[in-house]
Amino acid sequence: MAEESNFAVNETKKTLGEIEVAPEVIEVISGIAASKVAGVYAMQGKLGSGVSELFGRVDHKKGVHLTADDEGLKVDIYCYLDYGVSVPKVALELQEKVREQLVHMTDIELKEVNVHVVGIVPEKTELQDLFNLDDDEDGEEE
Template sequence: MIEEELNNVEEVNIPLEDKHVGQGAIEIAPEVLEIISGITVNEIDGVYGMQGSFKSGVNELLGRSSHNKGIYLNSTDNGLSIDVYCYLKYGASVPKVALEMQTKIKEQILFMSDLEINHINVHVVGLVTPREVEKHRASLAKGMEDQA
């Protein structure tokens, strides 16, 4: 439901502030900011993975990684905000991991695009137990054996 609403939103490039007058415009596609956020989140200890859509699941089956999976950028009159939908590893401190996500996403986007993000909303949609991690690894290994 959320993805349907977000997919219906017209994608408009985000212009950067022109600090060097007369050199031309610089714009960033919203997907670029989502990818920066996705890569940043996946590097944080305690994050198991991101909540994906059917489209991102099919892409992964075809061998294409979807770095912006589970990341949604919103542009309003109040500025830019990001919603992160993720799964955490069981035993991770939810507040600590969420705060680290918010801090690192803001830092990376500011560093890479010179854009300020007003809000980063972290939605923990599930916890993954060590047993589930092992089942997932075993199924991946079996899938690799079947392909060979």
């Protein structure tokens, strides 16, 4: 997680005042943009975000970690992808969408967008295919 400092936006025009964006806002924007990319199944969360989701609360910054250092802002995205997608293509689209949304919404440039594919989620199997309900357990017909 990033430091507890805010990031200045549009430093060239200080005639009307100063605009600051909290690090949590950058994480939320990145998380929403990443989850909207086709091929992304879900974002990796922690126990706390999993418990929150059980109670109906959505954690939009789940799977997003922001770090700020001398080089600039870096975002790490931890996600699960759908089975059958091209991992490099989805990762590249993730990087582009996150950068694009942050520039569009906050005018903040990111130094890096690092994508970490945590796992691949296979296609769901129909429950009826798993258990053939037409057959009797003993193999006898009535």
